[in-house]
Amino acid sequence: MSPPLRWLFADQLGPAFDDGGEMVLIVSRRAFARRRMHRAKALIYLSAMLHRATHERVRLVMADTYREGLAEAAPDGSGSVEVIEPTSRPARALVRDLGVAVLPGRGFVTSQEEFAIWAEGRSRLLLEDYYRDVRRRTGILMTPTGEPEGGRWNFDADNRLPPPKAPDLGLHTWFPESDEVDAQARELLTRWQDQGWLTLRGVDGPRSFAVTRQEALAALDDFITHRLRLFGPYEDATLAGDWVMALSLLSVPLNLGLLHPGEVIDAVVEAHLADPVAAPLTGVEGFVRQVLGWREYVWHLYWWFGPDYATHNALSAEVDPPAWFDEARSDDVDAACLRHALAQTRDRGWSHHIVRLMVLANWALQRGYRPQAVNEWFVDMFVDGTAWVMPANVIGMGLFADGGQMATKPYAAGGAYLNRMTDFCRDCRYSPTVRVGPTACPFTAGYWWFLDRNEAALAGNHRLRNPYGTMRRLTDLAALVDQESGRAGPP
Ligand SMILES: Cc1cc2nc3c(=O)[nH]c(=O)nc-3n(C[C@H](O)[C@H](O)[C@H](O)COP(=O)(O)OP(=O)(O)OC[C@H]3O[C@@H](n4cnc5c(N)ncnc54)[C@H](O)[C@@H]3O)c2cc1C
Numbered sequence: 001m002s003p004p005l006r007w008l009f010a011d012q013l014g015p016a017f018d019d020g021g022e023m024v025l026i027v028s029r030r031a032f033a034r035r036r037m038h039r040a041k042a043l044i045y046l047s048a049m050l051h052r053a054t055h056e057r058v059r060l061v062m063a064d065t066y067r068e069g070l071a072e073a074a075p076d077g078s079g080s081v082e083v084i085e086p087t088s089r090p091a092r093a094l095v096r097d098l099g100v101a102v103l104p105g106r107g108f109v110t111s112q113e114e115f116a117i118w119a120e121g122r123s124r125l126l127l128e129d130y131y132r133d134v135r136r137r138t139g140i141l142m143t144p145t146g147e148p149e150g151g152r153w154n155f156d157a158d159n160r161l162p163p164p165k166a167p168d169l170g171l172h173t174w175f176p177e178s179d180e181v182d183a184q185a186r187e188l189l190t191r192w193q194d195q196g197w198l199t200l201r202g203v204d205g206p207r208s209f210a211v212t213r214q215e216a217l218a219a220l221d222d223f224i225t226h227r228l229r230l231f232g233p234y235e236d237a238t239l240a241g242d243w244v245m246a247l248s249l250l251s252v253p254l255n256l257g258l259l260h261p262g263e264v265i266d267a268v269v270e271a272h273l274a275d276p277v278a279a280p281l282t283g284v285e286g287f288v289r290q291v292l293g294w295r296e297y298v299w300h301l302y303w304w305f306g307p308d309y310a311t312h313n314a315l316s317a318e319v320d321p322p323a324w325f326d327e328a329r330s331d332d333v334d335a336a337c338l339r340h341a342l343a344q345t346r347d348r349g350w351s352h353h354i355v356r357l358m359v360l361a362n363w364a365l366q367r368g369y370r371p372q373a374v375n376e377w378f379v380d381m382f383v384d385g386t387a388w389v390m391p392a393n394v395i396g397m398g399l400f401a402d403g404g405q406m407a408t409k410p411y412a413a414g415g416a417y418l419n420r421m422t423d424f425c426r427d428c429r430y431s432p433t434v435r436v437g438p439t440a441c442p443f444t445a446g447y448w449w450f451l452d453r454n455e456a457a458l459a460g461n462h463r464l465r466n467p468y469g470t471m472r473r474l475t476d477l478a479a480l481v482d483q484e485s486g487r488a489g490p491p
Pocket residue numbers: 247248249250251252254255287290291294295298351352353354356357361378379382384385386389390393394397398
């Protein structure tokens with residue numbers, strides 16, 4: 001009997017998913033047609049698959065549906081096909097329905113079983129607790145006596161500095177060069193749009209993220225060599241003139257499965273051991289926290305919380321995101337931070353995590369946008385958006401729609417925070433310290449309006465005791481509520 005054919009999903013493109021046999025990738029036109037995604041995202045997925053299919057053991061099948069593609073790839077029937085456990089609920093249901101052999105999942109450092117042991121019986125699943133537990137279990141950045149490397153679990157006191165006064169950090173960033181496979185992918189997308197069954201949004205620009213193994217390794221090496229040094233200090237700061245700052249730009253190759261998170265962590269830790277000046281512990285720990293902490297944590301929460309989690313709406317937020325937000329029409333917006341965030345989303349399908357959390361999600365939270373709509377928006381508009389990554393980040397962290405299952409308080413913030421951690425306010429017609437009037441910052445006013453509107457749901461949260469105390473002393477609260485509730489159109 002011939003060995004099984006390995007069916008690869010588009011997020012299983014790296015060596016961790018290749019055991020040396022024959023493989024097939026199925027491009028399902030229906031899967032592309034189902035969502036109105038960003039052009040840059042459609043290009044990344046299609047180009048990544050076309051690139052992978054240039055390997056002699058990988059075949060590409062284009063079909064209307066996965067079922068039809070599978071029938072073409074395996075005329076002997078699905079019994080001759082195996083697949084590594086896919087990463088979303090619909091895909092897991094599909095492969096079971098199609099009757100292919102399902103191998104245990106790969107692509108993460110920790111297993112669902114390990115997470116379940118940690119999570120069972122806890123009333124709150126806090127990232128910090130989980131991250132420390134994984135560090136202990138894996139020994140990553142731990143001393144032989146079981147202490148965290150450097151004597152501390154985190155280096156926030158040294159990290160998270162405001163941005164420098166300079167217009168950019170001036171750090172080198174490697175970008176991939178578009179090639180003929182990208183051109184082929186673009187041509188296909190254009191043809192599908194012309195045929196009328198594919199609708200895309202956002203602007204098509206140069207491809208900024210790795211879609212092959214070779215490119216992914218180049219991106220990893222570039223980050224370690226040029227930006228890891230400043231990753232810690234500036235991990236939460238952003239500058240209008242520097243979209244990369246000291247970030248890794250590895251979410252796309254990680255989410256495509258081109259890099260395994262374990263190898264990324266090993267490479268960064270090795271860089272630190274080899275040269276602690278070029279790769280200081282502050283940045284290395286900050287980065288390990290992102291990949292071993294946050295990424296694994298949101299992955300597990302997707303499964304742990306179950307399918308209903310994405311339907312939560314604890315703050316009864318019922319506003320549909322307006323067209324200017326949905327279409328990322330930045331030119332309609334005066335508020336410099338939001339204009340910048342929407343422009344970046346429209347032009348790249350990517351933004352800095354502070355822009356995602358403290359501008360885009362913060363705005364949606366303050367304005368009461370419907371969590372499910374916002375969640376879907378992030379999945380479609382971001383090149384690294386996946387079904388599993390978004391619910392914890394958006395429903396939980398960004399919008400507090402889960403009522404605090406993963407965050408101890410909503411990530412709502414006014415202009416003061418943005419003025420400290422970004423330079424957007426310098427070029428804004430609003431002032432971050434003004435609450436009422438023509439120069440009132442819509443984020444500052446929006447913050448108090450959010451607290452006021454949600455007092456019944458949030459006033460009992462002990463972490464909000466001080467903000468509520470301050471709010472009740474605001475003499476202009478009634479005017480502010482009038483102003484914000486009457487706001488029509490973009491700020
Ligand atoms: C509202 C919101 C939406 C987000 N949407 C996505 C998304 O669609 N896809 C996505 O991969 N990440 C998402 N994130 C997490 C994070 O913003 C991106 O992973 C990061 O900005 C990607 O840039 P980078 O690779 O340079 O990250 P770095 O800052 O260099 O971090 C290194 C890596 O850590 C991982 N990571 C860090 N934080 C998270 C997190 N909260 N969740 C999952 N992985 C994390 C990513 O793989 C990232 O590449 C979101 C965060 C928020 C707050």
